[in-house]
Amino acid sequence: MKVWKKFIKYYEPYRFLFFADMFCALIVSLIDLSFPVILNFLSKYLFVRDKEYIMKMIVYIGIGLLIMYIVKYFCQYFIASWGHIMGARMENNMRRDLFDHLQMLPFSYYDENNTGEMMSKLVSDLFDISELAHHGPENIFISTLKIIGSFLILLTINVKMTLILCGVTIVMIIFSFIQNKKMQRIFMDNRKKIANVNSMVQDTLLGIRVVKSFANEKLEKRKFGKANKNYLRSKISTYMAMGRFIAGNSFFEGILYVSVVISGTIFISHGTVKPTDLAIYVLYINIFINPIDVLINFTEQFQKGYASFKRFIDVMETDPEIESRKNAEIITDVKGNIEYKNVSFSYDNENYVLKDLSINIKAGENIALVGPSGGGKTTLCSLLPRFYDVTEGSITIDGKDIRDITLESLRSFIGVVQQDVYMFSGTIKENIGYGKPEATDEEIIEAAQMANIHDYIMSLEDGYETYVGERGVKLSGGQKQRISIARVFLKNPPILILDEATSALDNESERFIQKSLEDLSKNRTTIVIAHRLSTIRNADEIIVINNEGIQERGNHEELLEKQGLYAYYYNMQFEGLGA
Known part of the structure; x- marks a missing residue:
């Protein structure tokens, strides 16, 4: 019921369309039910009259039937068009909600979940849900109405035959219920297997350059073949279950006809049923069985949609973990004083990455963090930008706990330049403009000039409109890094984090970018994670951290005099041994 309540919630904005769809379904059902009734009435009261009267009345009856089927045409049109439009709009709303929720989930969620699976939930799963949203209520409503309506009319023709029919139908319902429970598990497995295929394809295509560089096409084919075969096995299990379900119900439909023929023949021989009544009875048997067929065929769609919606709900019920507090402040005037107070952090609440760490950074200071990987x-x-929340302790900016500041305003005054630069598929202008979506062309050009990338951009045939390719594949590492720096210049934040921004670059690119980073750091509170120690000689304070916490702190000269860890790392680099 919990799942269905959440599903029904998506109908609320489209109540008019839903009830109009149901009204049209009601009209269609009544018209289908009325035809045998009209035929029965004509055979009893019109066909027994004289030819002249029959010819006179059949004109009016023909016009009435024509009007009836014209009405049915418009109702069917509404159901087929606007019913699907309602389902598409619901799908659109679900996709929006899912995407919005994925944006709110913390890094820890993305650490544990594959992007291909998320794409599967956003695309194929939601299509199945939209089909269920449209056809579900309509099929169930029409079928139930026809089954109940034809059953009541059958009772008026012959009670005993109808009770026999009812007994066979009950057995059929029990069989369907048991098979349905089995199919639920199979269809859920089916959705997981296709998500695995999507994940496999995404990993291979995004890493195609690595695949080709290692000549591992055959390995990727084997991996894909394994995922694809697992999906095939799941599909085979699905269709075998569907086969049992459909064949079983078809068998029971045959038994319905057999029971009517045998019981009808017996009642005719005893004179309790007329042959014409049996003919009308068989007509209603068709109306009775047709909606059962619809429900049988609808079962696959229902199971797909239900399994997909459960996967959708699983994501929507994932706790964002990191959210703005109810009374969080929006801050605009930030000086940049940062203090880590007895901060401890663990990804799993057991193994601490940081333990009881305290750092005080004054506004405008340049602080460098040095140490081994994993420290x-x-x-x-x-x-600091709350990509993760502290396990213990607190972090303040200008004396305010960052958890008491809205996430949007907190992150708006922090700029991050990372070693692994992400370029969005689009133009250079769009990628720089990501730092400030409402920026003018002049502001984008100024940011590019400050990042020392403007001249290169202008040397390109399409200039700022140059397409960078997926993940910026058409640009070199240094070019991508300078574009990411231009983004931060455009954002103009008072606090800056440089996460090993030059460690993956060659010496020439590093010289260009180091100058850009120095310009970017002016008059900002800057935290630098440094791999190449030559880049942090002018830092106001250098903090040496390993997995046991802070080991040393001081400026470049002070730490060299101590002859400790920093001096050890520094000497290793400049003796040519590498760090």
Whole structure:
């Protein structure tokens, strides 16, 4: 019931369309039910009259039937068009809600879930849900109405035959219920298997350059073949279950006809049923069985839609974890004083990455974090914009706990330049403009100039309108990095995080970008995660962190004099041994 309540909620904006659809379905059902009744009436009261009267009345009856089927045409048109439009709009709303919710989920969710699976939920799952949203209520309503209506009319023709019919139908319903329960599990497995195929395809296509560089096309084919075969096995199980379900119900439909023929013949021989009544009875048997066929064929669609909606609900019920508090403030005037107070952090609440760490950074200071991989440097920086929340302790900006600041305003005054730069599929202008979506062309050009990338952009045939390719594949690492720096110049935040922004670049690119980063850092509170220690000599304070916490802190000269960890790392780099 919990799942159905959430499903029904999506009908609320389209109540008029829904009830209009149901009204049209009612009209269609009544017209279908009325035809045998009209035929029965004509055979009893019109066909027994003289030829002249019959010819006179048949004109009016023909016009009445024509009007009836014209009405049915418009009702069927509404059901087929606007009913589907309602389903499409509901699908649109669900996709919007799912996308919005995915935007709110923390990094930890993306650490554990595959993008291909998320795409499967956004596209194929929601299509199945929209088909269920349209056809579900309509098919159930029309079928139920026809079954009940034809059953009541059958009772008026012959009670005993109808009770026999009812007994066979009850057995049929029990069989269908048992088979349905089995199919639920199979269809849920089916959705998971196709999501795995999507994940496999996405991983291979995004990593196609790595695949080709290692000549591992055969390996990828084997991996895809395995996922594809698992999906095929699931589909085979699905169709075998569907086969049992459809064949079983078809068998019971045959038994319905057999029971009517045998019981009807017996009642005719005893003179309790007329042959003409049996003929009308068989007509209503068709009306009785037709909606059962509809429900049988609808079962696959229902199971697909239900399984997909359950997967949709699983995501929607995932706790965003990191949200703005109810009374959180929107801050605009930020100086940039940052304080980590006894901060501890763990991804699983057991193994701590950071433990009881305290750092005080004054506005405008440049602080560098140094240490081995896995020491918690990136995690420390990720806590500031609340990509993750502290497990213990607190972080303040200008004396305000960051949890008391709205997420949007908090992240609006923090700029991040990462080692792994992400380029959106689009133009250079669009990628720079991502730092400030409402920016003018002049502002974008100014940001590019400050990032030392403007001259290169202008040397391109299409300039700022140059398409960068998927993930910026048409640009070099240094070019992508400078575009990411231009984004942050455009954003103009008072706090800056540089996460190993030059470690993946060659020396020439690093010189260009280091100058851009120095310009970017002016008059901003800056936290630098450094791999190349030559880039942080001028930092106001260098903090050496490993998995046991803060080991050393001071400026470049002070730490070299201590001859500790920092001096060890520095000497390793400049002796040519690498760090």
